[in-house]
Amino acid sequence: MKKFLTISLMCCFSSLAFAGWQPVASPVTAHLRSVCQVAPTSVFAAGSDGTIIQYDGIEWTEMESGSDKNLNTIAMINANEGWAAGVEGILLRCTAGVWAVFPTGTESRTFNSILGFATDDVYFLSYSLVEGSTLHHWDGADLSDMQTFSDNMTCLAGDGPDNLWVSGGTNAIFHWNGTTWDSSMSALPETTKIFSIVLNEYGNPVVTGVRLPSWDVDMILEYTPGSGWSQVFSGYEKRIITCAINDKRGFAMGASGRVIEDTIFGWQEITGPVNVQINDVILPNMAEGWAVTDQGGILRYEQPSINLIMNSNEINSADTFEVQLELLNPGTAINNVMEIAFLDVYGFLWFWPSWSSDFDYQMINMPADYHESMVLFSFEWPNGAGTGGAALWAALLDSQNNILGYDIEDFMWID
Numbered sequence: 001m002k003k004f005l006t007i008s009l010m011c012c013f014s015s016l017a018f019a020g021w022q023p024v025a026s027p028v029t030a031h032l033r034s035v036c037q038v039a040p041t042s043v044f045a046a047g048s049d050g051t052i053i054q055y056d057g058i059e060w061t062e063m064e065s066g067s068d069k070n071l072n073t074i075a076m077i078n079a080n081e082g083w084a085a086g087v088e089g090i091l092l093r094c095t096a097g098v099w100a101v102f103p104t105g106t107e108s109r110t111f112n113s114i115l116g117f118a119t120d121d122v123y124f125l126s127y128s129l130v131e132g133s134t135l136h137h138w139d140g141a142d143l144s145d146m147q148t149f150s151d152n153m154t155c156l157a158g159d160g161p162d163n164l165w166v167s168g169g170t171n172a173i174f175h176w177n178g179t180t181w182d183s184s185m186s187a188l189p190e191t192t193k194i195f196s197i198v199l200n201e202y203g204n205p206v207v208t209g210v211r212l213p214s215w216d217v218d219m220i221l222e223y224t225p226g227s228g229w230s231q232v233f234s235g236y237e238k239r240i241i242t243c244a245i246n247d248k249r250g251f252a253m254g255a256s257g258r259v260i261e262d263t264i265f266g267w268q269e270i271t272g273p274v275n276v277q278i279n280d281v282i283l284p285n286m287a288e289g290w291a292v293t294d295q296g297g298i299l300r301y302e303q304p305s306i307n308l309i310m311n312s313n314e315i316n317s318a319d320t321f322e323v324q325l326e327l328l329n330p331g332t333a334i335n336n337v338m339e340i341a342f343l344d345v346y347g348f349l350w351f352w353p354s355w356s357s358d359f360d361y362q363m364i365n366m367p368a369d370y371h372e373s374m375v376l377f378s379f380e381w382p383n384g385a386g387t388g389g390a391a392l393w394a395a396l397l398d399s400q401n402n403i404l405g406y407d408i409e410d411f412m413w414i415d
Contacts, residue, residue: 020303021259021273021291027062028053032292034073036082037284040330045292046074046084047279052092052099060298065092065099075114075122083122083138085111091124104143109134112168113156121161127152135166147181149174155197157205165205167197170212173205188221188229195240195254201247206232208240208252220252220260220267233260233267241279248286248307248407253278257293264406273299287328287405302331304366305405306339306394313411325394328405329370337364337404341394 026032032047041057050067052074053060065071069090076082076094084092084099089106092099109126116122120140127133133153137146151169158164162178171192175182185205192209200206204223211217218240220233233240233252241254250262259272272278274297281291289301307326325341340361390411396404 020289020301021299022302023273024298024300025060026053026296026298027060029296031294032279032296032298033071033086034084034280035282035290035292036074036076037282037290038076038078038082040284040288042076042079043290044074044076044082045280045290045298046071046086047292047296050090052084063099066101067092072110072112073114075116077116077119077122081119083114083116083124085114085124085126087111089126102143112154115156115158115164117160123156123164125153125156125166127154133166133168135164147174147176155194157197157199159199159203163203165197165199167194167205167207169194173197173207175205185223185229189231190219192219192221196243196252198243198245200245200250206243206245206250208243208254210239218254233269235260235269241277242281242291244281244283244289246283246286248305249283249289251281251283251289251291251301253281253291264408285328286407287330303405304329304331304334304337304396306396306407308341308392308394308407308409310392310409310411313409315411323392325374327364327366327370327372327374327396329366329368331368333365333367333370334398334404335365336399337366338362338397339364339394340397341392343390343392 028051030048030051032045035045037043043055046052048070050065050069050071052063052065054063067090069086069088071084071086074084080097082094087110089104089109091102091104091111093102109128111124111126113125122138124136125133126136133149133151134145135147136143151172153166153172154168156166164176167173171186171188172194173186175185191212193212194207194209196208198206206220206222208220211219216236218235218238219231220240221229222232223229238258239255240252240258243252252260255277257272257274257276257278260267260269274293276297277294278291279293281289283289286307287303287305291299305328309324309326311322338361392409395406398404
């Protein structure tokens with residue numbers, strides 16, 4: 001998430017609107033541990049007592065799983081094929097929309113996480129008190145052991161078979177680049193029990209955890225190449241169990257309904273809609289998300305969003321460049337919304353030579369399920385501005401000047 005110009009933005013507009021998360025009707029009361037989405041009309045969740053539920057775009061309904069064992073994780077490859085797993089070695093496979101037990105012979109192991117990229121490329125992370133953790137791989141025909149770890153690894157992240165991240169336990173972070181394993185990023189600033197790992201928009205890991213041995217400070221840590229790990233949030237008493245980040249938004253959640261949002265002002269704790277433990281969260285895109293909780297709770301995120309698209313992040317000072325804008329509103333209709341976009345070079349909100357050349361706004365109505373892309377304008381490098389860092393801003397404002405959605409794209413002017 002970009003963090004340019006926060007003081008100026010706070011002075012110009014009244015506040016951010018944080019009303020995106022709302023509870024929705026659930027067909028179960030079982031503790032839900034994991035949620036995944038393959039399409040807006042195909043979302044799945046799994047939890048205790050073999051519970052698997054599915055959202056079809058209208059409502060959530062319970063599926064027959066074929067097991068009554070507690071499930072910790074679910075990953076669907078498409079609407080009809082996927083996997084779920086949990087305690088006592090239980091592994092379930094969904095084929096043609098039907099779930100069935102997949103025999104593993106590993107009753108002493110607990111499966112904690114699944115990451116799937118294709119029907120013949122799925123990764124499973126399990127743990128045994130005697131044997132430690134194992135990363136398994138499904139190639140479409142066989143389930144084989146890929147790597148072992150001594151600590152209790154609980155988290156998987158990655159965007160392909162040559163970029164896998166395994167973490168958990170105490171300061172345990174391993175990266176697979178397709179050829180070798182690297183554990184150098186395990187050097188966290190403090191001894192930390194890790195609960196989750198995700199990749200940010202730059203492909204760098206972000207972890208949540210709690211400081212050991214005191215168990216007193218709950219943290220979000222972010223890795224930056226060349227700088228290492230930094231603590232971007234800390235708090236007390238409520239464990240930060242899960243985290244999701246996409247290009248435009250980020251949320252961390254956990255015990256007692258804790259919700260922390262990554263905004264242009266940094267990671268900030270906000271008031272959540274529930275007070276039970278939130279176990280998993282996903283953000284399929286900048287405007288929509290899902291989270292699941294203990295006691296069968298389901299939370300849905302719907303928030304108007306704006307997305308700036310540039311053809312390059314390095315612009316020659318003699319060039320002009322075109323900016324595209326994508327607008328989304330997955331929820332109910334909103335009228336009288338101001339779409340605003342502007343260019344900043346000097347590090348604060350500064351318009352030149354006139355508002356019309358580097359500033360664009362219009363009043364729009366955003367019906368439900370609204371999605372529009374448009375070309376804004378072409379910018380030219382302003383006289384006397386020099387070279388270096390710059391940023392494009394865009395925001396959606398309601399009639400009270402609350403920011404409904406925003407985006408910032410950093411770029412470099414070069415000679």
